[in-house]
Amino acid sequence: MAPPATPQWVVGWGVSPQNALKTSTNQGGSEQSFRFIVVPTIGGNRERVRFSNYFGSTAITIGSARLATASGSGPAIDKAHDASLTFSGNQSVTIQPNQEVYSDPVDIAYTYGKKLAVSVYMQGSFPALTEHDSQAGTNFTTAVGAGNTTNDSTGASFTETTTEWFLITNVDVYGPYNGTVAVFGSSSVDGHNSNFGDTNSYPAGNGPVAGQDHERPSDWLGYSLNAAGIPVGVLNAGLLGDPAGEDAATSSASPNATAGIDRIDHDVLQQPGIKAVVIYTGGVDLRVDCLPATTVAESLTAIVAKAHAAGVRVILATLPPSEYCTTGSPLPSSDDPYAGDINPGPENPGSTQRRALNTWIRNSGSQLPGVVSIADFDAVLADPAHPDFMIPNLNSGDNFHPNGPGYGVQNNAIDITAILGK
Numbered sequence: 001m002a003p004p005a006t007p008q009w010v011v012g013w014g015v016s017p018q019n020a021l022k023t024s025t026n027q028g029g030s031e032q033s034f035r036f037i038v039v040p041t042i043g044g045n046r047e048r049v050r051f052s053n054y055f056g057s058t059a060i061t062i063g064s065a066r067l068a069t070a071s072g073s074g075p076a077i078d079k080a081h082d083a084s085l086t087f088s089g090n091q092s093v094t095i096q097p098n099q100e101v102y103s104d105p106v107d108i109a110y111t112y113g114k115k116l117a118v119s120v121y122m123q124g125s126f127p128a129l130t131e132h133d134s135q136a137g138t139n140f141t142t143a144v145g146a147g148n149t150t151n152d153s154t155g156a157s158f159t160e161t162t163t164e165w166f167l168i169t170n171v172d173v174y175g176p177y178n179g180t181v182a183v184f185g186s187s188s189v190d191g192h193n194s195n196f197g198d199t200n201s202y203p204a205g206n207g208p209v210a211g212q213d214h215e216r217p218s219d220w221l222g223y224s225l226n227a228a229g230i231p232v233g234v235l236n237a238g239l240l241g242d243p244a245g246e247d248a249a250t251s252s253a254s255p256n257a258t259a260g261i262d263r264i265d266h267d268v269l270q271q272p273g274i275k276a277v278v279i280y281t282g283g284v285d286l287r288v289d290c291l292p293a294t295t296v297a298e299s300l301t302a303i304v305a306k307a308h309a310a311g312v313r314v315i316l317a318t319l320p321p322s323e324y325c326t327t328g329s330p331l332p333s334s335d336d337p338y339a340g341d342i343n344p345g346p347e348n349p350g351s352t353q354r355r356a357l358n359t360w361i362r363n364s365g366s367q368l369p370g371v372v373s374i375a376d377f378d379a380v381l382a383d384p385a386h387p388d389f390m391i392p393n394l395n396s397g398d399n400f401h402p403n404g405p406g407y408g409v410q411n412n413a414i415d416i417t418a419i420l421g422k
Contacts, residue, residue: 003420005176010233010273012040012047012173013116015132015165015190016263018239020055022128025162029144030125035075035158036118036139036165039214041222041234043112044173049085049103051120052169053095054266055130061094062087062167063123066150067106070115073211075140075155077117081108082153092123105174112226118168119150129166133240135187136195137213139165172272173233179275181225181419182235182268183217184260184303185317186284189238191216193396196403202389203337205397215404220411221278228416232275237267243289244281245299257284261302269310276419277307278375280317282357286350287400290325293356300361301368308370315373315418316365318358320381320410321388322399325350332399341388351388354378373418380413381406 022028047067053060068082083106087093095101110116122129140158142149149157183189194215196206218236225232244260260281268277281303282296300316307314322340324331328349330339340348342355358378366374381390381402389395394406402410 003178005178005231007174007176008179008273009172009174010042010177010180011235011271012042012044012171012233013038014170014235014271016237016239016267017052017054017130017169018132020057020128020130025164026128026131026166028125028127028129029122031123031145031147033119033121033142033146033149033157034139034166035155036120036168037070037137038116038118038171039219040110040112040116040171040173041218042173042177042226042231043110044175045109046105046107046174048105048172049118049168050100050170050172051095051103051167052100052130053097054100056097056127058127059094059096060126060129061092061123062120063092064121064148064150065103066119067108068117068119069108069110070117075158077153077155079153081110083108100169116171118171120167121148121150131164131166132169134163134165135191136216137163139163177231177233177273178420180233180235180271180273181221181276181278182237182271182274183221183278183280184237184264184268185279185281186238186242187240188283188401189217189236189280190240191236191238191407192240193398193401194404194407196396198393198403198405200397201392202395202397206403209404212404215407217407217411220408221414224411224414224416230416230420232419233273235268235271241284242281243284244296244303245285261299264303264306269307269312274312276313276315278315278317278414279303280375280377283319283323286319286323286325286353286357288326290327290350293353293360296357297360297365300365304368304370312370313372313419313421314370315375315414316361316371317375318361318378319354320377321351321390323350323354324348324399338386338389341386343386347388372421373415375414377410377413380409
């Protein structure tokens, strides 16, 4: 049973800002509107939205913004549950480089499982925006020059789609809650391939399932908490290609990565209502940079120490298969899809280090100050016949990420009673 809830702001939905790089899908523009669809992890009656220019190099102006419940699977919204967002009473706001702002609160009642839509009009010209790739979700945009269409309830003006969430990082809710729990790590936290089904079994690949946009690790944890009657919001603090302990200067994983050890303060510990964090990271370090388990253990120790110093409870997760060192051998191939597995061997060196790291997590890591539980993702996802691989139908097919149902099985290894304690 959860302790008594108290009125407070918690994260109903959230992601970590990723970058503001100019790409084919983030080129900047002028006089354009966006409609972002989010799946909150808890119901609410009062909300605020956080807008971020965290990675921006120039000031940007939001000319108008709205929050509404989404209607259907497209860009339409329910005008009966729709409110204009203001900023200190003003319809527009200019956000300086490296800054973030909250909207004033609005009161929209929605139940758990209902999607919300954040509509944003970018006034004037703007550069590439601080963004987060949604991996599995679909968001909507107007053509450049279309102007302010944030009050378009049918969504007809939103003629283009994007997988990015631009500008928005939080939809917070206020009410009688117990706080926020974050899931922290790289692409397997962000939910890469969570839109894939489990109708095929490795080595056959799985594929996307239309409309499956709510099976990221944070979504599954939100489901568990709601089913148990524990009023805690869930923040997804996963970033694609993000190492635990190396930054862009030393990691080959992503030339623009920010080390987990460097971003946990902003992305987790400074979030509203934060009470606990599931730390599930280190796979990029093992797989792409081929680091030894001892180095990753040092990074995890430092990350845990930061959380403990902030009074945040830590659930430390083991790393499930597969974490192959990509410069090592042998590697899986179409000719030998189980190459690199310990059975029959020889084992890929990345997997050898993953085993060593998991042994450290279960023994020494579990005893670190602040660690209240171990989530043994490896134990629930490993294929008994080929323990360096995931259970065949839970493997999305890329040998690195589970599919949507696989993330659900993984979630079952989290002791939700440890989030708040007795």
